[in-house]
Amino acid sequence: xxxxxxxxxTKVFVAIPHxxxxxxxxxxxxxxxxxxxxxxxxxxxSQVPYEEVEQSHTPDPTxxxxxxxxxxxxxxxxSHLDRANITVKExxxxxxxxxxxxxxxxxxxxxxxxxxGSVMGVRNSHDKRFPASLVFGAxxxxxxxLSFMGExxxxxxxxxxxMRDLPAVVSRTLGKLADHWNFQEKRFDAYKExxxxxxxxxxxxxxxxxxxxxxxxHVMDIVHQWRTPNHDEFKPRNAWSMFNAFxxxxxxxxxxxxxxxxxxxxxxxxxxxxxxxxxxxxAS
Numbered sequence: 001x002x003x004x005x006x007x008x009x010t011k012v013f014v015a016i017p018h019x020x021x022x023x024x025x026x027x028x029x030x031x032x033x034x035x036x037x038x039x040x041x042x043x044x045x046s047q048v049p050y051e052e053v054e055q056s057h058t059p060d061p062t063x064x065x066x067x068x069x070x071x072x073x074x075x076x077x078x079s080h081l082d083r084a085n086i087t088v089k090e091x092x093x094x095x096x097x098x099x100x101x102x103x104x105x106x107x108x109x110x111x112x113x114x115x116x117g118s119v120m121g122v123r124n125s126h127d128k129r130f131p132a133s134l135v136f137g138a139x140x141x142x143x144x145x146l147s148f149m150g151e152x153x154x155x156x157x158x159x160x161x162x163m164r165d166l167p168a169v170v171s172r173t174l175g176k177l178a179d180h181w182n183f184q185e186k187r188f189d190a191y192k193e194x195x196x197x198x199x200x201x202x203x204x205x206x207x208x209x210x211x212x213x214x215x216x217x218h219v220m221d222i223v224h225q226w227r228t229p230n231h232d233e234f235k236p237r238n239a240w241s242m243f244n245a246f247x248x249x250x251x252x253x254x255x256x257x258x259x260x261x262x263x264x265x266x267x268x269x270x271x272x273x274x275x276x277x278x279x280x281x282x283a284s
Contacts, residue, residue, distance in 0.1 A: 105121055131153045218250070231244075
């Protein structure tokens with residue numbers, strides 16, 4: 001790098017995407033750093049200002065398919081949050097596939113939250129890859145890790161009546177938010193109380209792979225995060241540290257994260273003796 005006119009060779013220990021490694025030299029490293037303060041998306045998408053979401057193109061409907069504009073979905077969600085007196089503290093927006101897919105993250109107001117807060121993911125697609133949906137989950141402050149407990153599909157297909165039904169469906173979905181907050185606190189407290197040996201941790205990681213919480217390419221990275229966590233907060237040998245070892249490694253594909261972390265919660269809940277409660281399930 002260049003410092004005060006002097007070119008210096010520097011060892012930089014950062015996570016560099018594979019496509020950058022292909023073009024960066026080993027002697028002179030040039031890194032373009034984008035400061036993304038606040039809620040991080042941790043995905044291959046391009047973080048964009050909301051104005052760009054509003055300007056994204058929505059395809060014309062067909063006889064059997066009615067795409068929902070990304071901004072219309074966001075507006076509907078914001079409107080219902082406002083009516084419920086739920087504060088949006090931070091938000092981030094991303095577009096992929098030339099604007100055809102959208103994912104937004106909203107950190108929601110929660111009194112007394114110090115370690116983690118509630119987040120809501122909003123996703124939509126114009127290429128029929130997935131329906132409009134909401135996911136509720138948690139954001140761990142120290143590492144900005146994300147996890148989701150389930151996904152609510154607002155419509156299995158973008159049918160002709162989705163625009164008519166959208167307000168009512170969003171309203172019912174957000175009505176589950178208070179239950180989600182209560183269950184999330186109970187769940188994470190149980191994770192912290194459950195001590196784990198290294199043998200139990202290794203078994204959980206393998207079971208996590210088999211259940212779809214991670215892939216086999218994630219396994220050694222999760223082992224590393226368990227043994228030498230990036231953050232001191234996760235040095236205690238308990239299920240909370242194991243949970244965050246997983247979520248630290250799962251940063252990457254935000255579209256895959258809801259399903260992966262839903263499987264992870266199922267695994268950790270079983271290990272910690274948390275009984276499934278169907279009335280709190282957000283999956284549809």
